[in-house]
Amino acid sequence: MKNPIIAAIESRVSTNLFDSEKVLDPEHIEELTRLATRAPTAYNLQNWRFIAVRTPEAKARLQAAAYGQAKVSEAAVTYIVCGQLPSHTVMEECLRPSVEAGFMPAQMIDAWSEAVESTYGDNPQMQRDEAIRTATLGAAFLMFAAEAHGLATGPMVGFDPAAVAREFGLAAHEIPVVLLAVGHARQGNWPQKPRLPISRVLETI
């Protein structure tokens, strides 16, 4: 039998058509999100926030901010995956559990806080890049978590970020990076689109 991770990678499609009759309860959404947050982040910053949009009213507002894309509403839940501009002020909260678990020396909290400050402090582009990276990693792990639960996913970048931020109360340091529709696929989705030959994208040196 093929390795299940490889089978998921090879069979996964960006789903456009969802069965709107199927729902996911909040506990199920919480479990998927718990798995998504196992994605790595720089310095364990965890500079992300997940807004799981599942009620018809909230979906309608999100769909309007996403140029009317139907899958926003047809999927059981559509996540707004937000990245946050990194700040050293969160390091105590993010790293204390690693110290308490016994593997991280306590002084590393200060050392990593200083590293975060020096890496991002006065570099807005690096801050934004990190917010995009972190949210994207979270979304990718969310895709795999959904696959493990037999659910389909449809990522979207076609949305008005200002409208999403306004409608859903994002903080000034939060960027909506990707929307991810999650639910049960219905008939009619395309297969996985062919990729470029590997020789076009890989250089081994």
Next chain:
Amino acid sequence: MKNPIIAAIESRVSTNLFDSEKVLDPEHIEELTRLATRAPTAYNLQNWRFIAVRTPEAKARLQAAAYGQAKVSEAAVTYIVCGQLPSHTVMEECLRPSVEAGFMPAQMIDAWSEAVESTYGDNPQMQRDEAIRTATLGAAFLMFAAEAHGLATGPMVGFDPAAVAREFGLAAHEIPVVLLAVGHARQGNWPQKPRLPISRVLETI
């Protein structure tokens, strides 16, 4: 038995210590990269490039551009995962195989090309964001491909992007987004760092 995808998500660690005696041959690297490129990209742009650094000479150059981080050289291979600023000029090459496969109407190549042009054409921030997203998704799928092959991964954002671009001949439209060390872990790595409580990062509406 736990679902293997969930087991991988829960057990994966960002590996810092690799067994430098273990190597990966180019065919193995190609297979991992093939799986990485199954990640989704907006409009199937596939705006990424993977540079797999495996020789001692090339690793030494990359390690110097990554503030001396030892894992760059100790891992069997360290990937430079690059994102490319999107351009509509690649759409014919990227979409023709989907038309030939019979599921995509031929006129969608032009329609999507126009959509790419209007989405990114005069928006440098959106271009850069998409390069970061695409490369990060590729890196995430590469992490899962490595897990499926029993290999450990260590992502890095601590590097000098200008030095990487210069040393490895990146094009003007290419951004080095993340380095990913891939290989066999040795003893002494930390466990997965605890994450924030889910209530801190998830809002369900």
